[in-house]
Amino acid sequence: MNKIDQVLTKQQQNKGDRYLYIIKIGGNVIDNSENLYRFLKDFTALPGFKILVHGGGKVATQLSETLGVEAKMVDGRRITDIETLRVVTMVYGGLINKNIVAQLQRFGNNAIGLTGADGDFIRAKKRPVKKIDYGFVGDLDENSIKPQNLISLMDAGFTPVFCALTHDGAGQLLNTNADTIASALAVALAKYYHTTLIYCFEKKGVLKDINDEESLIREIDPQYYEELKEQQVIHSGMLPKLDNAFTAIARGVKKVIIGHSNDLGNIKEHQPFGTNLIEHYL
Ligand SMILES: Nc1ncnc2c1ncn2[C@@H]1O[C@H](COP(=O)(O)OP(=O)(O)O)[C@@H](O)[C@H]1O
Ligand SMILES: CC(=O)N[C@@H](CCC(=O)OP(=O)(O)O)C(=O)O
Structure with a gap:
């Protein structure tokens, strides 16, 4: 057994006291400075190890339009030609990432802002051209994340x-959906930590009626998910989010x-929070 494997085996044995939160925020949270401030404060207060993953599609679309680069989405994925890749690199890797890091530092959270290229933390494969050419969009597989350096x-x-x-x-560089990155990180790290994956957005959770915040669904298993899809209770961005969550x-x-x-x-206060995804109802 080589040295890294020995260290990792030891870490696996010690999983008992190693808790990890992987939390993803999307464009609507990033766009609302009050909500973002509150979120980053609560994120900092969580116990244990933490990783933040952020999107920012909304800001990228706004800046694209300002720069005269047309924003095109298919099935919730951005068609990323070379001009769009330049925009998203500036917006995701620069503007949003560095602002979040600076705000976390204010709360005493020693954040370090990363793309998947930094430290070779996340390697993707350019999506093959089939019916649609997504351009510089990267897909992840089981070999995309090597956890050792991230753990260190x-x-x-x-x-x-x-x-x-x-x-x-x-x-x-490749543009990769932030929900997918969060899910892949959680899968890669679940062997080493008690891992909780949380998708934070601007609603209470998955709602039975999207216009009624009181209609929160507390638990969903894959079978109920299928029923909700059939009833068209779940649509648009919530579909890939739930697919990533169930993966x-x-x-x-x-x-x-x-x-x-x-x-x-609510997590720290041990209060109920959002929609919990479960393998199946008992
Ligand atoms: N049943 C549902 N409950 C809550 N949101 C839903 C539902 N069905 C569709 N949605 C939509 O999904 C969106 C969240 O997906 P998305 O925009 O991709 O999130 P993010 O802000 O994390 O990128 C919500 O803003 C909402 O418009
Ligand atoms: C390939 C692809 O579609 N990438 C996404 C990445 C950003 C993202 O995921 O942002 P939100 O979480 O705010 O939607 C995009 O460019 O919109």
Whole structure:
């Protein structure tokens, strides 16, 4: 057994006292400075190890339009030509990532802002051209994340903050959906930590009626998810989010929650929070 494997085996044995929160925030939280402030404060107060993953599609679309680069989405994924890749690199890797890191530092959280290329933390494969050419969009697989260096970074006291950019290992940055990055990180790290994956957005969770915040669904299993899809209770961005969430559950992540960024503090207070995804109802 080599040295790294020995260290990792030891870490696996010690999983008992190693808790990790992987939390993803999307464009609507980033766009609302009050909600973002509150979220980052509550995120900092969570116990244990933490990783933040952020999107920012909304800001990228706004800046694209200002720069005269047309924003095109298909099935919730951005068609990323070379001009768009330049925009998202500036917005995700620069503007949003560095602002979040600076705000976390204010709360005493020693955050370090990363793309998947930094430290070779996340390698992706450019999506093959089939019916649609998505351009510089990266897909993840089970080999995309090698956890060793990420574990070392967290052991050294840093909080990784990942944006929605990865790389292909051959010099090319790729745009990768932030929900997918969060799910892949949770799957890769679930062997080493008691891992909770949380998707925070601007609603209480998955709602029966999207216009009624009181219609929160507290628990969903895959069978109920299928029924909700058939009834068209779930649509648009919530579909890929739930697909990513159930992928994480199927691959060993024990706890996945979808909830409002303003309610994150409920976790510390041991209060109910958002929609919990479960393998199946008992
Ligand atoms: N049943 C549902 N409950 C809550 N949100 C839903 C539901 N069905 C569709 N949605 C939509 O999904 C969106 C969240 O997906 P998305 O925009 O991709 O999130 P993010 O802000 O994290 O990127 C919500 O803003 C909402 O418009
Ligand atoms: C390939 C792809 O679609 N990438 C996303 C990455 C950003 C993201 O995921 O942002 P939200 O979480 O705010 O939606 C995009 O460019 O919109």
